[in-house]
Amino acid sequence: xxxxxxxxxxxxxxxxxxxxxxxxxxxxxxxxxxxxxxxxxxxxxxxxxxxxxxxxxxxxxxxxxxxxxxxxxxxxxxxxxxxxxxxxxxxxxxxxxxxxxxxxxxxxxxxxxxxxxxxxxxxxxxxxxxxxxxxxxxxxxxxxxxxxxxxxxxxxxxxxxxxxxxxxxxxxxxxxxxxxxxxxxxxxxxxxxxxxxxxxxxxxxxxxxxxxxxxxxxxxxxxxxxxxxxxxxxxxxxxxxxxxxxxxxxxxxxxxxxxxxxxxxxxxxxxxxxxxxxxxxxxxxxxxxxxxxxxxxxxxxxxxxxxxxxxxxxxxxxxxxxxxxxxxxxxxxxxxxxxxxxxxxxxxxxxxxxxxxxxxxxxxxxxxxxxxxxxxxxxxxxxxxxxxxxxxxxx
Ligand SMILES: Cc1cc2nc3c(=O)[nH]c(=O)nc-3n(C[C@H](O)[C@H](O)[C@H](O)COP(=O)(O)OP(=O)(O)OC[C@H]3O[C@@H](n4cnc5c(N)ncnc54)[C@H](O)[C@@H]3O)c2cc1C
Numbered sequence: 001x002x003x004x005x006x007x008x009x010x011x012x013x014x015x016x017x018x019x020x021x022x023x024x025x026x027x028x029x030x031x032x033x034x035x036x037x038x039x040x041x042x043x044x045x046x047x048x049x050x051x052x053x054x055x056x057x058x059x060x061x062x063x064x065x066x067x068x069x070x071x072x073x074x075x076x077x078x079x080x081x082x083x084x085x086x087x088x089x090x091x092x093x094x095x096x097x098x099x100x101x102x103x104x105x106x107x108x109x110x111x112x113x114x115x116x117x118x119x120x121x122x123x124x125x126x127x128x129x130x131x132x133x134x135x136x137x138x139x140x141x142x143x144x145x146x147x148x149x150x151x152x153x154x155x156x157x158x159x160x161x162x163x164x165x166x167x168x169x170x171x172x173x174x175x176x177x178x179x180x181x182x183x184x185x186x187x188x189x190x191x192x193x194x195x196x197x198x199x200x201x202x203x204x205x206x207x208x209x210x211x212x213x214x215x216x217x218x219x220x221x222x223x224x225x226x227x228x229x230x231x232x233x234x235x236x237x238x239x240x241x242x243x244x245x246x247x248x249x250x251x252x253x254x255x256x257x258x259x260x261x262x263x264x265x266x267x268x269x270x271x272x273x274x275x276x277x278x279x280x281x282x283x284x285x286x287x288x289x290x291x292x293x294x295x296x297x298x299x300x301x302x303x304x305x306x307x308x309x310x311x312x313x314x315x316x317x318x319x320x321x322x323x324x325x326x327x328x329x330x331x332x333x334x335x336x337x338x339x340x341x342x343x344x345x346x347x348x349x350x351x352x353x354x355x356x357x358x359x360x361x362x363x364x365x366x367x368x369x370x371x372x373x374x375x376x377x378x379x380x381x382x383x384x385x386x387x388x389x390x391x392x393x394x395x
Contacts, residue, residue: 001122001144007033008313009306010140010153011119012127012166014041014111016295017281018159020059020302021309022114022121025157028310032119033151034111035142037126042107046261047295048186048215048223049101050198055296058303061113067106068099069217072197075371079360080203080353088197092368098198100215100223101295125149127160130169136318138170138276154318155309157278159302162262164283172274176285178231180266182210182292185237186225188217188257189250195219201244202356208233209349210292212244221256227263227292229349263292267342272330273323278305286330288338289345290373297334304329337374344377347386358383 007030011022014036022034049069056063074088085091115121125144133139133152140151158166158174167174192214199214206212209229216222226241233240237260244250264285272284280286281298288297308326312318351359362383368375381388 013160017298024306
């Protein structure tokens with residue numbers, strides 16, 4: 001790596017958002033440099049690895065069997081009183097299939113796709129700071145194997161995840177208030193019994209403001225984790241997970257791996273673009289605030305960012321006006337859905353165990369055509385007046 005490099009588009013971060021952005025930007029004809037602070041992409045995993053099948057359409061790639069650990073259909077929701085709502089084919093006529101991925105393979109392969117499209121990839125290269133130059137370019141200062149490097153670009157795509165630090169150097173505040181930061185910890189467990197679909201456990205004593213998940217990775221292993229909102233919790237996330245491991249569900253199960261991370265369950269940034277800069281995925285706070293799922297939104301926003309940025313380079317205009325189409329694209333695609341889910345999340349974190357039990361009762365009486373968060377919310381809203389009022393105009 002040279003100490004001073006130039007490109008059209010610099011992508012910071014090579015998670016699913018950044019590598020998709022780099023691929024689409026390079027396919028659009030731009031000279032792309034993409035950097036990541038990690039030596040090995042996808043490691044350590046900070047994810048339960050669950051995605052819906054639609055993610056591959058968004059990627060515009062055929063799913064590689066090496067990416068897929070387990071196909072799953074249906075999900076079990078477990079209420080605080082232990083009532084199980086089994087959203088399988090007996091309750092849902094068109095069950096949606098999804099996968100538990102192997103992100104160590106998936107994330108790395110997406111970088112491979114970006115590289116083959118023409119993006120120059122630099123690992124172990126940490127974005128440290130940035131500045132605007134008088135000639136209209138943006139400059140990133142980075143550290144590569146202990147050396148200072150400078151990269152000048154016409155556009156930066158910030159895809160550096162939940163702890164994103166690119167924005168403030170270019171006048172964009174990306175701080176997430178604590179009440180919107182979900183704290184997660186997860187063990188990969190083996191020797192698991194009764195592995196079928198996804199399981200999600202709710203309740204104040206189980207996971208305040210969030211849920212415990214069991215996402216199967218094989219016929220005897222699973223990602224078992226918890227996400228909590230710390231301001232609603234008396235204890236740290238690990239306390240709740242360790243407590244769950246003592247439950248009969250986990251009898252005989254054994255640890256294989258531990259990981260932890262944060263998920264922004266806030267609204268997206270007010271503006272996910274500015275002069276010469278775009279924010280994708282977790283860096284843009286563009287995450288499903290109910291489930292904490294962000295792979296699909298990172299991929300979609302990465303794709304739109306790569307397309308809009310390479311168009312902007314071709315047209316020779318890289319100011320905020322020229323980049324605003326990026327936000328239009330993702331907002332048109334799923335912005336309204338995120339807005340509904342955000343409003344529901346605000347109510348969900350305040351729901352008592354009794355209200356959650358009532359919601360489970362309501363769900364147990366409904367049969368669904370398709371399963372989606374919105375369909376579940378519609379069913380629950382009928383039992384919860386606060387939710388009904390808040391979501392009335394939206395669902
Ligand atoms: C415990 C846990 C479980 C989860 N489970 C799921 C799930 O089941 N399904 C789902 O859809 N989502 C899940 N998520 C969320 C999901 O992992 C993220 O939303 C998703 O990875 C976001 O992708 P991204 O590309 O925006 O960012 P990331 O995947 O976080 O990638 C960011 C990249 O930027 C790099 N980077 C960071 N800072 C710098 C820097 N200064 N310089 C250079 N590079 C930098 C990082 O090394 C990283 O490679 C989970 C999250 C957690 C924490």
